[in-house]
Amino acid sequence: MRKILVLACSAILMGSTLAALAQGTAPQSVTRIVLPPVPKALLPSDFAGWTAASAPKKLTDAALADSANAAALKEYDFSDAELGEYKREGETLSVRALRFHDASGAYGAYSFYRQNGWPKEQIGAGATSNHNRVLFWLGNAVVDATFSHISAMSGSELRELATGMPQPDGGKASTPPILSNLPKTNLDGQTAHYAVGPASYSGAGGVLPTDLVGFDRGAEAVTASYSLHSGPATLTIIDYPTPQMAAAQETKIRAYIDACKHADKQAQAGWSKGLQDSDLVSLEVKRSGPLVALVSGDAVPDESHKLLAAVHFEADLTAMQQPPENDVLKTGKLLLGIAVLVLIVCGISLFLGIFFGGFRAFYRKSRGLPASSMFDEEFIRLDLRK
Numbered sequence: 001m002r003k004i005l006v007l008a009c010s011a012i013l014m015g016s017t018l019a020a021l022a023q024g025t026a027p028q029s030v031t032r033i034v035l036p037p038v039p040k041a042l043l044p045s046d047f048a049g050w051t052a053a054s055a056p057k058k059l060t061d062a063a064l065a066d067s068a069n070a071a072a073l074k075e076y077d078f079s080d081a082e083l084g085e086y087k088r089e090g091e092t093l094s095v096r097a098l099r100f101h102d103a104s105g106a107y108g109a110y111s112f113y114r115q116n117g118w119p120k121e122q123i124g125a126g127a128t129s130n131h132n133r134v135l136f137w138l139g140n141a142v143v144d145a146t147f148s149h150i151s152a153m154s155g156s157e158l159r160e161l162a163t164g165m166p167q168p169d170g171g172k173a174s175t176p177p178i179l180s181n182l183p184k185t186n187l188d189g190q191t192a193h194y195a196v197g198p199a200s201y202s203g204a205g206g207v208l209p210t211d212l213v214g215f216d217r218g219a220e221a222v223t224a225s226y227s228l229h230s231g232p233a234t235l236t237i238i239d240y241p242t243p244q245m246a247a248a249q250e251t252k253i254r255a256y257i258d259a260c261k262h263a264d265k266q267a268q269a270g271w272s273k274g275l276q277d278s279d280l281v282s283l284e285v286k287r288s289g290p291l292v293a294l295v296s297g298d299a300v301p302d303e304s305h306k307l308l309a310a311v312h313f314e315a316d317l318t319a320m321q322q323p324p325e326n327d328v329l330k331t332g333k334l335l336l337g338i339a340v341l342v343l344i345v346c347g348i349s350l351f352l353g354i355f356f357g358g359f360r361a362f363y364r365k366s367r368g369l370p371a372s373s374m375f376d377e378e379f380i381r382l383d384l385r386k
Contacts, residue, residue, distance in 0.1 A: 289313030
Protein backbone atom coordinates (compact mmCIF):
# COMPACT_ATOMS: atom_id res chain seq x y z
CA MET A 1 0.00 0.00 0.00
CA ARG A 2 2.91 2.36 0.65
CA LYS A 3 4.03 1.85 -2.97
CA ILE A 4 0.54 2.64 -4.24
CA LEU A 5 0.40 5.87 -2.24
CA VAL A 6 3.85 6.84 -3.49
CA LEU A 7 2.83 6.27 -7.12
CA ALA A 8 -0.40 8.23 -6.67
CA CYS A 9 1.38 11.15 -5.04
CA SER A 10 4.00 11.12 -7.80
CA ALA A 11 1.29 11.24 -10.47
CA ILE A 12 -0.45 14.16 -8.74
CA LEU A 13 2.83 16.06 -8.38
CA MET A 14 3.63 15.40 -12.05
CA GLY A 15 0.20 16.71 -13.09
CA SER A 16 0.56 19.83 -10.94
CA THR A 17 3.99 20.49 -12.43
CA LEU A 18 2.72 20.15 -15.99
CA ALA A 19 -0.21 22.48 -15.21
CA ALA A 20 2.13 25.07 -13.76
CA LEU A 21 4.39 24.83 -16.79
CA ALA A 22 1.37 25.13 -19.11
CA GLN A 23 0.19 28.27 -17.34
CA GLY A 24 3.66 29.71 -17.31
CA THR A 25 4.32 29.02 -20.96
CA ALA A 26 0.83 29.83 -22.31
CA PRO A 27 1.12 32.22 -25.22
CA GLN A 28 0.36 35.78 -24.30
CA SER A 29 -2.22 37.69 -26.32
CA VAL A 30 -0.53 39.95 -28.84
CA THR A 31 -2.32 42.89 -30.43
CA ARG A 32 -1.72 42.81 -34.14
CA ILE A 33 -2.52 45.73 -36.38
CA VAL A 34 -3.69 44.46 -39.75
CA LEU A 35 -3.83 47.12 -42.42
CA PRO A 36 -6.65 46.79 -44.97
CA PRO A 37 -5.46 45.73 -48.41
CA VAL A 38 -5.09 48.42 -51.01
CA PRO A 39 -8.11 48.17 -53.37
CA LYS A 40 -7.31 47.32 -56.94
CA ALA A 41 -7.87 49.95 -59.61
CA LEU A 42 -11.32 49.97 -61.18
CA LEU A 43 -10.40 51.66 -64.46
CA PRO A 44 -7.49 50.71 -66.72
CA SER A 45 -5.25 53.06 -68.65
CA ASP A 46 -6.64 51.73 -71.95
CA PHE A 47 -9.13 49.18 -73.26
CA ALA A 48 -10.78 48.33 -76.60
CA GLY A 49 -8.85 51.08 -78.36
CA TRP A 50 -9.78 53.74 -75.81
CA THR A 51 -6.82 55.52 -74.17
CA ALA A 52 -7.04 57.53 -70.96
CA ALA A 53 -6.33 61.23 -71.45
CA SER A 54 -4.84 61.22 -67.94
CA ALA A 55 -4.64 58.89 -64.96
CA PRO A 56 -8.12 58.12 -63.56
CA LYS A 57 -9.01 60.39 -60.66
CA LYS A 58 -9.51 58.50 -57.39
CA LEU A 59 -12.11 59.69 -54.88
CA THR A 60 -13.11 58.52 -51.41
CA ASP A 61 -15.79 61.15 -50.72
CA ALA A 62 -19.29 60.32 -51.94
CA ALA A 63 -20.07 64.04 -52.26
CA LEU A 64 -17.28 64.42 -54.81
CA ALA A 65 -18.37 61.33 -56.71
CA ASP A 66 -22.01 62.49 -56.93
CA SER A 67 -22.96 65.55 -54.91
CA ALA A 68 -26.67 65.30 -55.72
CA ASN A 69 -26.99 61.68 -54.49
CA ALA A 70 -24.25 61.50 -51.86
CA ALA A 71 -26.71 60.52 -49.11
CA ALA A 72 -27.99 57.56 -51.12
CA LEU A 73 -24.45 56.41 -51.95
CA LYS A 74 -23.53 56.46 -48.26
CA GLU A 75 -26.60 54.35 -47.45
CA TYR A 76 -25.37 51.79 -49.97
CA ASP A 77 -22.00 51.77 -48.12
CA PHE A 78 -19.95 53.68 -50.67
CA SER A 79 -16.22 52.90 -50.59
CA ASP A 80 -14.40 54.82 -53.33
CA ALA A 81 -14.71 55.95 -56.92
CA GLU A 82 -12.64 56.57 -60.03
CA LEU A 83 -13.32 59.08 -62.78
CA GLY A 84 -11.75 58.53 -66.18
CA GLU A 85 -11.72 60.41 -69.48
CA TYR A 86 -10.87 58.35 -72.58
CA LYS A 87 -10.19 59.35 -76.19
CA ARG A 88 -10.14 57.50 -79.51
CA GLU A 89 -9.99 58.99 -83.00
CA GLY A 90 -11.65 62.27 -82.06
CA GLU A 91 -14.33 60.65 -79.87
CA THR A 92 -14.55 60.84 -76.08
CA LEU A 93 -15.81 58.52 -73.35
CA SER A 94 -16.46 59.62 -69.76
CA VAL A 95 -16.50 56.81 -67.21
CA ARG A 96 -17.46 57.01 -63.55
CA ALA A 97 -16.82 53.82 -61.56
CA LEU A 98 -18.30 53.57 -58.05
CA ARG A 99 -17.18 50.88 -55.63
CA PHE A 100 -19.14 49.71 -52.58
CA HIS A 101 -18.50 47.43 -49.62
CA ASP A 102 -20.33 44.50 -51.25
CA ALA A 103 -22.40 43.50 -54.23
CA SER A 104 -25.66 44.40 -52.46
CA GLY A 105 -24.60 48.03 -52.30
CA ALA A 106 -23.53 47.98 -55.96
CA TYR A 107 -26.85 46.51 -57.08
CA GLY A 108 -28.72 49.03 -54.94
CA ALA A 109 -26.84 51.94 -56.52
CA TYR A 110 -27.40 50.50 -59.99
CA SER A 111 -31.16 50.20 -59.34
CA PHE A 112 -31.13 53.73 -57.91
CA TYR A 113 -29.60 55.28 -61.04
CA ARG A 114 -31.54 53.15 -63.53
CA GLN A 115 -34.83 54.69 -64.60
CA ASN A 116 -37.95 52.72 -65.45
CA GLY A 117 -38.28 52.16 -69.16
CA TRP A 118 -34.57 52.10 -69.97
CA PRO A 119 -33.82 49.08 -72.23
CA LYS A 120 -31.80 46.16 -70.96
CA GLU A 121 -28.22 45.54 -72.13
CA GLN A 122 -25.94 42.50 -71.81
CA ILE A 123 -22.98 43.86 -69.85
CA GLY A 124 -21.67 42.67 -66.49
CA ALA A 125 -24.27 41.36 -64.04
CA GLY A 126 -26.89 43.81 -65.27
CA ALA A 127 -26.98 46.80 -67.60
CA THR A 128 -29.22 49.41 -69.14
CA SER A 129 -28.84 52.33 -71.50
CA ASN A 130 -30.33 55.70 -72.31
CA HIS A 131 -29.19 57.04 -75.68
CA ASN A 132 -25.41 57.53 -75.36
CA ARG A 133 -25.32 56.67 -71.66
CA VAL A 134 -24.72 53.10 -70.50
CA LEU A 135 -25.02 51.94 -66.91
CA PHE A 136 -23.95 48.52 -65.63
CA TRP A 137 -22.89 46.81 -62.42
CA LEU A 138 -20.55 43.94 -61.72
CA GLY A 139 -19.39 42.57 -58.36
CA ASN A 140 -19.27 45.48 -55.92
CA ALA A 141 -18.89 48.22 -58.55
CA VAL A 142 -21.20 50.32 -60.72
CA VAL A 143 -19.99 51.88 -63.97
CA ASP A 144 -21.67 54.90 -65.53
CA ALA A 145 -20.31 55.51 -69.06
CA THR A 146 -21.23 58.35 -71.42
CA PHE A 147 -20.14 58.17 -75.08
CA SER A 148 -19.79 61.20 -77.30
CA HIS A 149 -21.09 58.95 -80.06
CA ILE A 150 -22.75 55.59 -79.46
CA SER A 151 -22.08 52.78 -81.92
CA ALA A 152 -22.92 49.12 -82.43
CA MET A 153 -19.59 48.18 -80.82
CA SER A 154 -20.06 50.25 -77.67
CA GLY A 155 -21.57 47.31 -75.78
CA SER A 156 -18.69 44.96 -76.60
CA GLU A 157 -16.18 47.67 -75.63
CA LEU A 158 -17.75 48.00 -72.19
CA ARG A 159 -17.86 44.21 -71.85
CA GLU A 160 -14.09 44.23 -72.34
CA LEU A 161 -13.84 46.89 -69.63
CA ALA A 162 -15.95 44.73 -67.29
CA THR A 163 -13.73 41.70 -67.88
CA GLY A 164 -10.74 43.42 -66.29
CA MET A 165 -12.55 44.81 -63.24
CA PRO A 166 -11.68 43.32 -59.81
CA GLN A 167 -14.25 41.01 -58.22
CA PRO A 168 -15.10 40.61 -54.50
CA ASP A 169 -14.82 37.29 -52.68
CA GLY A 170 -17.06 35.35 -50.31
CA GLY A 171 -20.17 37.00 -48.91
CA LYS A 172 -19.31 40.36 -50.50
CA ALA A 173 -20.29 38.92 -53.87
CA SER A 174 -23.88 38.08 -52.83
CA THR A 175 -26.87 40.05 -54.07
CA PRO A 176 -29.63 41.20 -51.66
CA PRO A 177 -31.65 38.15 -50.49
CA ILE A 178 -34.85 40.23 -50.49
CA LEU A 179 -34.89 40.10 -54.30
CA SER A 180 -35.80 36.40 -54.18
CA ASN A 181 -39.14 37.31 -52.58
CA LEU A 182 -40.34 39.16 -55.67
CA PRO A 183 -42.87 37.04 -57.62
CA LYS A 184 -41.51 36.37 -61.11
CA THR A 185 -44.84 36.26 -62.98
CA ASN A 186 -45.57 39.54 -64.84
CA LEU A 187 -42.50 41.17 -63.26
CA ASP A 188 -40.77 43.95 -65.15
CA GLY A 189 -37.19 43.23 -64.09
CA GLN A 190 -35.93 46.64 -65.23
CA THR A 191 -38.05 48.37 -62.58
CA ALA A 192 -36.77 46.73 -59.38
CA HIS A 193 -35.30 49.27 -56.95
CA TYR A 194 -33.47 48.18 -53.81
CA ALA A 195 -33.22 50.64 -50.90
CA VAL A 196 -31.60 50.53 -47.47
CA GLY A 197 -32.35 54.06 -46.25
CA PRO A 198 -34.63 57.09 -46.64
CA ALA A 199 -32.54 58.79 -49.35
CA SER A 200 -32.25 55.71 -51.55
CA TYR A 201 -35.93 54.83 -51.06
CA SER A 202 -37.43 58.24 -51.80
CA GLY A 203 -34.91 58.92 -54.59
CA ALA A 204 -36.02 55.75 -56.40
CA GLY A 205 -39.72 56.64 -56.16
CA GLY A 206 -40.80 54.82 -53.00
CA VAL A 207 -44.55 54.66 -52.36
CA LEU A 208 -44.67 54.95 -48.56
CA PRO A 209 -43.36 57.81 -46.42
CA THR A 210 -39.78 57.02 -45.39
CA ASP A 211 -40.49 57.36 -41.65
CA LEU A 212 -43.22 54.74 -41.98
CA VAL A 213 -40.91 52.15 -43.57
CA GLY A 214 -38.67 51.92 -40.49
CA PHE A 215 -35.16 52.15 -41.93
CA ASP A 216 -33.96 53.19 -38.48
CA ARG A 217 -34.83 49.65 -37.34
CA GLY A 218 -32.61 47.97 -39.91
CA ALA A 219 -35.25 47.51 -42.61
CA GLU A 220 -34.51 47.19 -46.30
CA ALA A 221 -37.00 47.50 -49.13
CA VAL A 222 -37.46 46.57 -52.77
CA THR A 223 -39.99 48.08 -55.16
CA ALA A 224 -40.93 46.62 -58.55
CA SER A 225 -43.58 47.12 -61.24
CA TYR A 226 -45.89 44.40 -62.60
CA SER A 227 -47.88 44.39 -65.81
CA LEU A 228 -51.22 42.86 -64.86
CA HIS A 229 -54.16 42.38 -67.21
CA SER A 230 -56.25 45.13 -65.65
CA GLY A 231 -53.42 47.63 -65.32
CA PRO A 232 -49.96 48.30 -63.89
CA ALA A 233 -49.26 47.51 -60.24
CA THR A 234 -46.37 48.32 -57.92
CA LEU A 235 -45.26 45.83 -55.28
CA THR A 236 -43.29 47.04 -52.26
CA ILE A 237 -41.64 44.47 -49.99
CA ILE A 238 -40.00 45.53 -46.72
CA ASP A 239 -37.75 43.12 -44.85
CA TYR A 240 -37.31 43.61 -41.08
CA PRO A 241 -34.77 41.93 -38.77
CA THR A 242 -37.49 40.05 -36.83
CA PRO A 243 -41.14 39.04 -37.37
CA GLN A 244 -42.05 41.02 -34.23
CA MET A 245 -40.76 44.24 -35.79
CA ALA A 246 -42.61 43.42 -38.99
CA ALA A 247 -45.88 42.88 -37.10
CA ALA A 248 -45.57 46.21 -35.30
CA GLN A 249 -44.74 48.08 -38.51
CA GLU A 250 -47.52 46.33 -40.43
CA THR A 251 -50.03 47.77 -37.98
CA LYS A 252 -48.75 51.29 -38.63
CA ILE A 253 -48.70 50.85 -42.41
CA ARG A 254 -52.20 49.35 -42.44
CA ALA A 255 -53.51 52.28 -40.39
CA TYR A 256 -51.89 54.71 -42.82
CA ILE A 257 -53.42 52.96 -45.85
CA ASP A 258 -56.85 52.94 -44.20
CA ALA A 259 -56.48 56.67 -43.58
CA CYS A 260 -55.52 57.18 -47.23
CA LYS A 261 -58.68 55.48 -48.41
CA HIS A 262 -60.77 57.98 -46.45
CA ALA A 263 -58.65 61.07 -47.06
CA ASP A 264 -59.85 64.20 -48.84
CA LYS A 265 -58.25 65.96 -51.81
CA GLN A 266 -56.23 68.30 -49.61
CA ALA A 267 -54.55 65.41 -47.80
CA GLN A 268 -53.82 63.60 -51.07
CA ALA A 269 -51.67 66.53 -52.22
CA GLY A 270 -48.96 65.46 -49.79
CA TRP A 271 -48.83 61.85 -50.96
CA SER A 272 -46.08 60.30 -53.02
CA LYS A 273 -46.61 60.02 -56.77
CA GLY A 274 -47.06 56.26 -56.39
CA LEU A 275 -50.05 56.73 -54.08
CA GLN A 276 -51.52 59.56 -56.11
CA ASP A 277 -51.54 57.35 -59.22
CA SER A 278 -53.05 54.39 -57.36
CA ASP A 279 -56.59 53.13 -57.22
CA LEU A 280 -57.22 53.42 -53.48
CA VAL A 281 -59.58 50.44 -53.57
CA SER A 282 -56.70 48.17 -54.69
CA LEU A 283 -54.34 49.19 -51.90
CA GLU A 284 -53.64 46.16 -49.71
CA VAL A 285 -51.09 45.21 -47.04
CA LYS A 286 -49.89 41.76 -45.98
CA ARG A 287 -47.25 40.33 -43.62
CA SER A 288 -45.37 37.05 -44.00
CA GLY A 289 -42.77 36.39 -41.32
CA PRO A 290 -40.38 39.38 -41.28
CA LEU A 291 -41.75 40.66 -44.62
CA VAL A 292 -44.39 43.35 -45.06
CA ALA A 293 -45.78 43.73 -48.59
CA LEU A 294 -47.88 46.50 -50.10
CA VAL A 295 -49.64 46.55 -53.49
CA SER A 296 -50.40 49.88 -55.15
CA GLY A 297 -51.17 50.95 -58.70
CA ASP A 298 -54.14 50.80 -61.01
CA ALA A 299 -54.99 47.08 -61.14
CA VAL A 300 -58.34 45.69 -60.01
CA PRO A 301 -58.55 44.42 -56.41
CA ASP A 302 -58.70 40.75 -57.43
CA GLU A 303 -55.40 40.90 -59.33
CA SER A 304 -53.77 43.01 -56.63
CA HIS A 305 -54.78 40.41 -54.07
CA LYS A 306 -53.35 37.57 -56.16
CA LEU A 307 -50.05 39.43 -56.57
CA LEU A 308 -49.86 40.06 -52.84
CA ALA A 309 -50.70 36.42 -52.07
CA ALA A 310 -47.65 35.33 -54.10
CA VAL A 311 -45.35 36.95 -51.52
CA HIS A 312 -44.42 34.49 -48.79
CA PHE A 313 -41.41 34.09 -46.55
CA GLU A 314 -39.49 30.82 -46.43
CA ALA A 315 -37.11 30.29 -43.54
CA ASP A 316 -33.67 29.12 -44.63
CA LEU A 317 -31.72 27.41 -41.87
CA THR A 318 -27.95 27.58 -42.25
CA ALA A 319 -25.20 26.17 -40.08
CA MET A 320 -23.38 28.80 -38.05
CA GLN A 321 -19.61 28.70 -38.18
CA GLN A 322 -18.03 27.84 -34.84
CA PRO A 323 -15.55 30.37 -33.45
CA PRO A 324 -11.87 29.35 -33.37
CA GLU A 325 -10.30 28.11 -30.14
CA ASN A 326 -8.70 30.73 -27.91
CA ASP A 327 -5.90 30.44 -25.32
CA VAL A 328 -8.29 29.99 -22.39
CA LEU A 329 -10.05 27.07 -24.09
CA LYS A 330 -6.73 25.47 -25.00
CA THR A 331 -5.47 25.78 -21.41
CA GLY A 332 -8.70 24.28 -20.08
CA LYS A 333 -8.36 21.31 -22.43
CA LEU A 334 -4.75 20.82 -21.29
CA LEU A 335 -5.74 20.80 -17.61
CA LEU A 336 -8.56 18.37 -18.34
CA GLY A 337 -6.11 16.08 -20.13
CA ILE A 338 -3.73 16.23 -17.16
CA ALA A 339 -6.54 15.34 -14.75
CA VAL A 340 -7.53 12.38 -16.92
CA LEU A 341 -3.88 11.27 -17.05
CA VAL A 342 -3.64 11.40 -13.25
CA LEU A 343 -6.78 9.31 -12.87
CA ILE A 344 -5.45 6.74 -15.36
CA VAL A 345 -2.10 6.49 -13.53
CA CYS A 346 -3.86 6.11 -10.18
CA GLY A 347 -6.12 3.42 -11.63
CA ILE A 348 -3.17 1.52 -13.10
CA SER A 349 -1.28 1.78 -9.79
CA LEU A 350 -4.28 0.50 -7.86
CA PHE A 351 -4.73 -2.37 -10.32
CA LEU A 352 -1.04 -3.36 -10.11
CA GLY A 353 -1.11 -3.13 -6.33
CA ILE A 354 -4.13 -5.37 -6.07
CA PHE A 355 -2.75 -7.78 -8.67
CA PHE A 356 0.71 -8.25 -7.21
CA GLY A 357 -0.40 -7.91 -3.60
CA GLY A 358 -3.22 -10.39 -4.08
CA PHE A 359 -0.96 -12.87 -5.88
CA ARG A 360 1.58 -12.69 -3.06
CA ALA A 361 -1.13 -13.12 -0.42
CA PHE A 362 -2.55 -16.12 -2.29
CA TYR A 363 0.93 -17.66 -2.52
CA ARG A 364 1.51 -17.29 1.24
CA LYS A 365 -1.89 -18.68 2.11
CA SER A 366 -1.22 -21.72 -0.09
CA ARG A 367 1.90 -22.40 1.99
CA GLY A 368 0.01 -22.09 5.26
CA LEU A 369 1.42 -18.71 6.12
CA PRO A 370 -0.48 -15.54 7.02
CA ALA A 371 -1.50 -13.35 4.05
CA SER A 372 0.74 -10.53 5.25
CA SER A 373 4.39 -10.88 6.15
CA MET A 374 4.10 -8.32 8.95
CA PHE A 375 3.18 -11.15 11.35
CA ASP A 376 6.28 -13.21 10.53
CA GLU A 377 8.76 -13.63 13.36
CA GLU A 378 12.13 -12.32 12.52
CA PHE A 379 15.15 -14.19 13.90
CA ILE A 380 18.80 -14.59 13.22
CA ARG A 381 20.09 -18.02 12.39
CA LEU A 382 23.63 -18.86 13.33
CA ASP A 383 25.27 -21.90 11.79
CA LEU A 384 27.79 -22.79 14.51
CA ARG A 385 29.56 -25.81 13.21
CA LYS A 386 32.93 -26.95 14.05
